[in-house]
Amino acid sequence: MADHAATHAVHDPNIGNTGIDHRKMGMWAFLGSDCMFFGSLIGTYLAYKGKSISGPGPHDVFDIPLTSYSAALLLASSLTMVLALAALQNNRVKAATGWLLATALMGLHFVLNQVYEFTTFALHHGLTLSTSLFGSSFFVLTGFHGAHVTGGVIWLLLLVSLAMRGKLDARDYTKVEIAGLYWHFVDIVWIAIFTIIYLIP
Amino acid sequence: MADSHATAAAPHARGGHATVKTYINVAVALAIITAVEVASLYIPGIPNPVLVVSLLGMSVIKFFLVVGFFMHLRYDHPILRGLFVGPLVLAIIIILAIMALFSAFVLLPRPH
Numbered sequence: 001m002a003d004h005a006a007t008h009a010v011h012d013p014n015i016g017n018t019g020i021d022h023r024k025m026g027m028w029a030f031l032g033s034d035c036m037f038f039g040s041l042i043g044t045y046l047a048y049k050g051k052s053i054s055g056p057g058p059h060d061v062f063d064i065p066l067t068s069y070s071a072a073l074l075l076a077s078s079l080t081m082v083l084a085l086a087a088l089q090n091n092r093v094k095a096a097t098g099w100l101l102a103t104a105l106m107g108l109h110f111v112l113n114q115v116y117e118f119t120t121f122a123l124h125h126g127l128t129l130s131t132s133l134f135g136s137s138f139f140v141l142t143g144f145h146g147a148h149v150t151g152g153v154i155w156l157l158l159l160v161s162l163a164m165r166g167k168l169d170a171r172d173y174t175k176v177e178i179a180g181l182y183w184h185f186v187d188i189v190w191i192a193i194f195t196i197i198y199l200i201p
Numbered sequence: 202m203a204d205s206h207a208t209a210a211a212p213h214a215r216g217g218h219a220t221v222k223t224y225i226n227v228a229v230a231l232a233i234i235t236a237v238e239v240a241s242l243y244i245p246g247i248p249n250p251v252l253v254v255s256l257l258g259m260s261v262i263k264f265f266l267v268v269g270f271f272m273h274l275r276y277d278h279p280i281l282r283g284l285f286v287g288p289l290v291l292a293i294i295i296i297l298a299i300m301a302l303f304s305a306f307v308l309l310p311r312p313h
Binding site for chain 1: 219221224225227228231232235238239242249252253256257259260263264267268270271272273278280281284285287288289291292293295296297298299300302303
């Protein structure tokens with residue numbers, strides 16, 4: 001059994017004795033730690049909720065239709081991401097490239113919506129990072145999420161670039177799968193933020 | 202490019218994998234739940250605690266649909282499940298602890 005594992009490891013240095021790709025395990029460990037990071041930011045937002053003594057409150061500034069549209073964009077981008085993975089698995093590189101590009105563009109659209117939202121809050125409602133407890137906890141939480149999305153968009157565009165130069169095929173399934181795990185994580189964090197921050201009265 | 206075909210086939214090693222049809226069904230379910238979530242805000246007369254609990258419930262369902270099907274955790278190795286679910290539980294405890302620290306449980310009676 002040990003001999004078999006050792007032979008397997010020689011054939012593919014990324015697969016350990018557990019039979020799991022090291023890069024994939026590393027990504028899941030990172031996502032676990034990121035859960036705690038976002039957990040502390042969400043906890044802080046909830047702890048400060050309703051305790052601001054100045055500035056506008058959540059329901060003075062939130063644009064639920066716009067945020068719902070952004071949430072739909074991220075959910076749709078999760079679908080295109082798994083479709084990219086499924087296409088690559090069948091070595092349909094062109095289809096995979098198209099789905100990856102669609103995912104990146106929807107992510108970019110989400111980020112632009114967030115930039116518009118932040119700008120509107122600051123210019124039309126006078127809400128900034130230093131206005132109130134609500135402002136600081138809201139901008140830090142959603143800003144860090146936006147930074148994650150931006151990182152994901154850059155990662156996806158790098159994969160698209162590799163694919164367009166013929167450097168991505170079915171053998172690189174794990175590379176795309178790991179990028180997909182990160183992207184879906186960004187989506188599930190938004191699922192939590194959308195409900196807890198925007199929808200719950 | 203160092204990946205082998207064995208790596209590409211790794212997801213099948215656990216004996217199952219979602220199909221494209223499953224992905225589309227999950228996406229449709231996610232869209233419907235999101236629509237219901239947003240619509241519930243505009244329905245008058247729903248008591249606040251009911252609204253909060255139902256919104257959280259729908260959010261949890263969406264969360265596990267994405268994690269289970271899109272992230273393949275339903276089909277993946279139990280070690281990966283542990284790597285994610287363990288810290289997720291800790292994150293929920295962190296949220297509850299911070300809220301308790303700042304007396305932020307709005308649904309609970311507060312001492313005078």
